[in-house]
Amino acid sequence: xxxxxxxxxxxxxxxxxxxxxxxxxxxxxxxxxxxxxxxxxxxxxxxxxxxxxxxxxxxxxxxxxxxxxxxxxxxxxxxxxxxxxxxxxxxxxxxxxxxxxxxxxxxxxxxxxxxxxxxxxxxxxxxxxxxxxxxxxxxxxxxxxxxxxxxxxxxxxxxxxxxxxxxxxxxxxxxxxxxxxxxxxxxxxxxxxxxxxxxxxxxxxxxxxxxxxxxxxxxxxxxxxxxxxxxxxxxxxxxxxxxxxxxx
Numbered sequence: 490x491x492x493x494x495x496x497x498x499x500x501x502x503x504x505x506x507x508x509x510x511x512x513x514x515x516x517x518x519x520x521x522x523x524x525x526x527x528x529x530x531x532x533x534x535x536x537x538x539x540x541x542x543x544x545x546x547x548x549x550x551x552x553x554x555x556x557x558x559x560x561x562x563x564x565x566x567x568x569x570x571x572x573x574x575x576x577x578x579x580x581x582x583x584x585x586x587x588x589x590x591x592x593x594x595x596x597x598x599x600x601x602x603x604x605x606x607x608x609x610x611x612x613x614x615x616x617x618x619x620x621x622x623x624x625x626x627x628x629x630x631x632x633x634x635x636x637x638x639x640x641x642x643x644x645x646x647x648x649x650x651x652x653x654x655x656x657x658x659x660x661x662x663x664x665x666x667x668x669x670x671x672x673x674x675x676x677x678x679x680x681x682x683x684x685x686x687x688x689x690x691x692x693x694x695x696x697x698x699x700x701x702x703x704x705x706x707x708x709x710x711x712x713x714x715x716x717x718x719x720x721x722x723x724x725x726x727x728x729x730x731x732x733x734x735x736x737x
Contacts, residue, residue, distance in 0.1 A: 509587040511642070511659045511678040513568040514557060522557040524608055524679045526550040529572055531663065531674035535709065540699040541612035542658060542679035553681050556605050559657075561687035562648040567597075567659035567678070569640040586640035587632065591663035591674070592713045594624040594729050595631040597644035598658040598698070605654040605681035612656060612679060617701070618693035618735045620644050624708075625727040632661065649737035651689040657682045658698075662730065668712035670704055693735040701731050 508529040512519050526543040527550060534540075544550030559565055569586050577585050598619050602611040621644035623631035635642060642659055660677040667673035702709055708730040 508674075509569050509571055509591070509661060509663075509676050510573065511567045511569050511661075511676070512573055514657075514680045515559075515566055516568075517557070519573065520551070520553070522553045522555050522680050522682070524550050524552055524612075524681070526678070529676075531676050533671055533674060535673075535675070535702040535704050536699050538609070538613040538699065540675060540677070540702070541614075541617075542608050542656065543677050545609050552606065552608070554606075556654065556681045556683045559646055559682045559684055561646050561650060561652075561684055564643055564645050565657065565682075566644075567642045567680070569635060569642065569659075569661065586636045587661070587663070589633070589636060590665050591632055591661075592630040593632050593662040593664040593667075594622060594708070594727070595635060595642055596660040596662070596729070596731060597621040597642070598660065598731075599646075599650075600656045600658070600695075601651065602654050602656055605656055605683065608656060608679060608681070613699065615697040615700075616695045617658070617698045618695050619732050620647060620735055622729050622731070622734055624729040625725065628725070632663070635661070646684060646687075647691075647693075647735060647737050648686075648688060649691040650684065650687045650693065652685050652687045653683065655682050655684055656680070662709075664711050664713040667710060668714070670710055673709045673711070675702075691737055694732070696732050706730050 510529040532539045598617045600616040657680040663674040708728040
């Protein structure tokens with residue numbers, strides 16, 4: 490399909506339906522520790538319970554059997570692919586990660602839970618805090634950098650949080666259709682992790698998912714093609730949705 494707007498069509502590239510899925514955590518076997526959705530389609534209703542960790546009620550997912558141990562202060566990674574079996578370009582994406590037309594930011598959230606294997610009941614609602622995000626900088630989108638990195642998204646577990654079980658949420662927001670309300674594409678997967686080595690010195694302020702994003706937020710209802718060539722408008726600035734990044 491093509492995105493249409495009041496700007497010249499010469500500035501708007503052809504868009505293909507190149508979806509994505511975060512399918513491997515910390516280099517482990519595909520799906521290990523991850524709430525794996527039944528397909529790689531996006532969530533587009535910001536009020537849906539599926540905004541927390543994908544899956545129900547929009548689609549199903551396979552719950553993990555394992556909680557992955559991580560250390561406070563450790564760098565963690567989530568590896569994205571266009572499909573679970575992608576190895577390179579195909580008819581729907583020009584690379585193995587996500588079609589390069591899908592410009593947008595990346596975010597990582599955490600939520601402390603009693604039992605990380607009890608999502609989806611533990612996922613939706615308050616308790617989420619952001620530990621990393623990247624948007625648009627030096628002429629490049631976070632998705633551009635993700636593709637260059639072979640699909641690997643990075644974040645660091647804060648050193649000052651309490652030990653225990655968490656849901657660790659990797660998120661990609663594709664803005665290629667976001668000039669129309671309700672057409673931004675949110676992709677997310679949650680990992681079941683158990684944090685040790687944290688000091689517990691600080692308690693993060695938290696937000697609700699769903700709830701932290703609104704359909705009319707400046708970073709959600711956004712014409713990524715306004716300046717041409719995938720550069721955001723105005724003045725090369727883009728407001729990353731959601732709260733600021735929690736720091737110790």
